[in-house]
Amino acid sequence: MGFPRPCGAARPGAGRNVESGVASQGTDDGVSRLLGPIPGVRAYTQRAEGWPSDGGAMIYKSILEAVGHTPLVRLNRVVRPGMARVLVKYEAMNVGGSIKTRTALRMVREAERQGRLHKGSIIVEPTSGNQGIGLALVAAVLGYSARIIMPDSVAIERRRLVSQYGALVLTEHDDGDIGACIQACIARAQRMAAEDENVYVPQQFENPANVVAQYEGTGAEILADADSPIDGFCSGVGTGGTISGVGRALREANPQTLIWAVEPDQAPVLSGGKVGTHLQMGIGDGIIPAILDRDIFDDVVTVSDSAAMGMARSLAREEGLMCGITSGTNVVAALRMAEQLGRGKTVVTVLPDTAERYISTQLFCEG
Numbered sequence: 001m002g003f004p005r006p007c008g009a010a011r012p013g014a015g016r017n018v019e020s021g022v023a024s025q026g027t028d029d030g031v032s033r034l035l036g037p038i039p040g041v042r043a044y045t046q047r048a049e050g051w052p053s054d055g056g057a058m059i060y061k062s063i064l065e066a067v068g069h070t071p072l073v074r075l076n077r078v079v080r081p082g083m084a085r086v087l088v089k090y091e092a093m094n095v096g097g098s099i100k101t102r103t104a105l106r107m108v109r110e111a112e113r114q115g116r117l118h119k120g121s122i123i124v125e126p127t128s129g130n131q132g133i134g135l136a137l138v139a140a141v142l143g144y145s146a147r148i149i150m151p152d153s154v155a156i157e158r159r160r161l162v163s164q165y166g167a168l169v170l171t172e173h174d175d176g177d178i179g180a181c182i183q184a185c186i187a188r189a190q191r192m193a194a195e196d197e198n199v200y201v202p203q204q205f206e207n208p209a210n211v212v213a214q215y216e217g218t219g220a221e222i223l224a225d226a227d228s229p230i231d232g233f234c235s236g237v238g239t240g241g242t243i244s245g246v247g248r249a250l251r252e253a254n255p256q257t258l259i260w261a262v263e264p265d266q267a268p269v270l271s272g273g274k275v276g277t278h279l280q281m282g283i284g285d286g287i288i289p290a291i292l293d294r295d296i297f298d299d300v301v302t303v304s305d306s307a308a309m310g311m312a313r314s315l316a317r318e319e320g321l322m323c324g325i326t327s328g329t330n331v332v333a334a335l336r337m338a339e340q341l342g343r344g345k346t347v348v349t350v351l352p353d354t355a356e357r358y359i360s361t362q363l364f365c366e367g
Helices: 031-035 039-046 100-113 130-142 156-164 178-195 208-225 241-253 305-319 325-341
Strands: 072-074 085-090 122-126 145-151 168-172 232-236 258-264 299-303 346-351
Touching: 072 208, 085 208, 085 325, 100 130, 100 208, 122 130, 122 178, 130 145, 130 156, 145 156, 145 178, 156 168, 168 178, 208 241, 232 241, 232 325, 241 258, 241 346, 258 325, 299 325, 305 325, 325 346
Parallel strands: 085 346, 122 145, 145 168, 232 258, 232 346, 258 299
Antiparallel strands: 072 085
């Protein structure tokens, strides 16, 4: 028993030469009228033999080949009249949902090149979240074991994502000083490396490959996609990789580019203030990273948790950009810079990750 035909619908085969299988002249099923001929179908049938002789295939050997090449998006509704244009690099669309997949892949590939990773190696990394997710993903694809050490104050989604990629999550207690907690995570990773020769610690806070990934990847992509000189750039500081790498690329293209480092007002380590606990996960880790190029930025600005979360919500509701708390941090700073530079200039910042790993946090509450 078939589904009943809609009133007035033609019988199956009506308007078609059954022997040839070709629609009779004058027949119009609506779909053909809307679509018209599909050039790709003819191209496909013509090149079926010897495929893909023209190099037109779009099949990646693994998901790692798809890392990067995220869109550079102009903000519209959150930018006030008279401000500079603000462009954002939307890393929520990156493989793994954050900018950190770029650095994870680069650090692992560099370790392989140096012979520091081999069959049976265990990747261990202290992190406040996204770098651990990125390393867990890369380890899963390349067949390494991974152990990720995180503060217990990070969002539960981050821990579950790491586990979903097959890595083991280890935690250190955050008693109100995120800097001390991150140091405890680092010390634990170092002990594990000392006790087991198979353990490799990329150490994102010290690894030059972190900066190179942002210089050759994110920074180069921004310059390739932008249609004008970049007059200003700002970025939150976690490991220091993004501001150091992207900042260097932009400064090489335009030595006059204004660059601001951004940190939470509750963890103003670059500003010389007291470090506490905050909600802007991924930046303000309470330490000054070894790879941070402190000569690359002109000033340091701070952003409150409430301002960062309010802007992250606005980016979703007014720009359609579903992004995390530090994306709000960066845009708050970018708008300050855009106001300072004024009309006719271009400011760029990064939206480091997706909001979907913050559902359990206050970002999804109307605080």
